[in-house]
Amino acid sequence: MSGNQSDVDSVQSRRVTWEGCSVLLDINDGDRLVFSRLTENSSLKIGKKNYPLRPLIGCPFGSLFQVEYGAEGSKLSRLLQSAEVCNIQENGDYQPVEEHRDNRELVDNNKAQSLSGENIExxxxxxxxxxxxxxxxxxxxATFEKKTAFSQAKYRLKKQKKYAPRVLLRRPVARSICETYFTKYPARIGFMRVDTLSLLLSMANVAANSDILVVDMVGGLLTGAVAERMGGSGYVCNMYLESSPYPMDIVRMFNFSDEICKRIVRISLSDLCSVQSDPSEEMGHDVSVTANSSNEQMCSHDTDTEPAGMEEIAPSSENVVSKCKVPKAGDKASQENIDLWKANGFSSS
Structure with missing residues (x-):
């Protein structure tokens, strides 16, 4: 059993994707950003068509895919580096050169293109x-050759996004997750920028072999960032103040192994402060990493009522994702750890 678990962890530690992992899909150089989970049945909608994400399984993070057409229909096909270089050389590098062309005499009357939609189909x-x-x-x-080099490059890019859209396979890490949510849904993470997140981690002295107490009211972004920096050593104790824990769905997107997920625990304030002889002494050793310093009113846990972990960061839900079992983080802390923290406190900042 332990051997199988170690094999799974070793697969997850690689820089290639695997079935069930979370990915961030960058469509057409930032035009759309989509969080998805790679399974045999998951798909991505680009335009009016759904494209299976099966070709993305087993590919390195950072791979570039392009929609290709064939006898069996359109699909996502990986672009190799050599192919990209050849494509750039064929299309020209568009270096600034001295030219006497301009676009003043061009008339946009939709008559310059002689290739019809039926011809394209x-x-x-x-x-x-x-x-x-x-x-x-x-x-x-009829007007392409009369355009300036800049206009020609712009024309190529516009047609490429329409007829050959590209998808960049990105790894979901603290930075990319924070930047994506801040761009599309900033209220779900308390309007936290990536520089604010990095400052919190630095000022709290988050490092390996630490026990960090976290009050996370931003959907689990802070908890996941702390666990990512600790690298599987020490504990991340997510404390909640009310009767029910705060949601932490974003943690699922970090692709943590089972061992790291076991070190992300939850505890209520009442359980942590119960049976204390000197509350002031205990609070003197505790370190609380608070994510809602100035935005507590804007990012309460009641703001987001739907799961925000595996969703499309776009105005509409277009991404079809099947259910897949993932490691669960956020179990209740053991009594042994609670007693240890009561006696010794948490790591100082």
């Missing part, structure tokens, strides 16, 4: 790739 049925469709559009444009 016929190219797709014949198995033409997205890059081939873009080259066909350029060849049939």
């Amino acid at each position: 016929e190219l797709r049925r014949q198995g033409a790739t997205g890059d081939e469709i873009i080259e066909a559009l350029i060849a049939n444009s």
Whole structure:
């Protein structure tokens, strides 16, 4: 049993994706950001079509994928580095050169393109790739050669996003998660910027082999960031002040192993402060990493009533994700650890 667990942890420690892991999908260089869990049945909606995410399983984080067309339909295909370099060389590096062209005489009347939509669909049925469709559009444009180099590059990028959209496979870490939520749903993380998060971790002296007391009212972002920095050593004690714990769904997106999840525990303030001979002495050793310093009114745990862990960071829910068993974090702290913390306190900042 222990051998199987170690094998799972070793797979999760690699820089390649595995079935059931969480990923951040960057579509068309930041046009859309999507959190998803890679399974056999999960898919991603781009435009009006759903694309299976199965090709992303087993690929390194940082891989770039592009929608390709073939006889069996469109799918996400990985772009290798060599292919990207060749594509840049073929399209030109667009270095600034002295030119005498300008766009003053160009008229945008939608008559410059002779290639119709039916022609494009016929190219797709014949198995033409997205890059081939873009080259066909350029060849049939009456004004492309008259445009400046900047306008030509802009035209290529616009058509590439439409006919050959690209998806960047990113690893969900504290920085990328915080930046994504701050861009789309800042209220769910208490309007916390990534520099504020890093300052909290530094000022609280979060390091390995520490026992950190956390009051997390930002959906689990602070708890996950603390556990990520500790690297599986020590304990992250998530304390809640009321009768029910605060939600910490964002922790699931960090892809923590079972061992790290076991070191993320919860405890109520009443359990921590019970049977204390000298409350002032105990509070003198405790360190509370509070995430809602100036935004406590804006990011209470009642603000977010729906799970915010595996969702699409976009105005509409377009990503289809199947259920997958993931390690659970946030179990109640053992009585042995509670007694130890009462006697020795938590790590100081």
